[in-house]
Amino acid sequence: MREHAATHQPDAPPPAIGSSRVIAYAIVDKRVHFTGTQRLFVGDKLLGRTPRIAICKSLQRELKGYLVLFCSKRWQVLGIAGARSLPLAKKEVERHYAGIADKWVTVNTSAKAAKRWLAEAHPEDVCSFCGQFSYEVDAMFTAQSAVICSSCVDAFSNELKRREPA
């Protein structure tokens, strides 16, 4: 079996986490010291040290800046913070995870590659009619092997109304 270079690092994240493309990630190993100064609450619980951290960009156009995703070993998101730039995101993480500076792995997943992967990994999140992802629309409806988004439902419903005899 042939391997694709970057994607098969054993601990590497998928190209997209939720609706965000991964720009850089770090594995928090024993040499990284969690300072305990971070005040990131999830609900009313203070988020502690997480074993994986990914710096991402949202695929939603209106969301500017970067997202710092604090993740489980299997890249499930446990907590989220925002940052205005990549250096600021790294700096903020390094304040709480001493020694993480040289652990960052840059992957710079493109929006195209992230969407391609999402469509393959989560076909239930893609409208069968227009190809929009669930994060791009208000709602998704699934039946058997088809998925339809709310904007297609609206468009079809308007079209039907237009055809109704007055």
Ligand SMILES: [Zn+2]
């Ligand atoms: Zn649609």
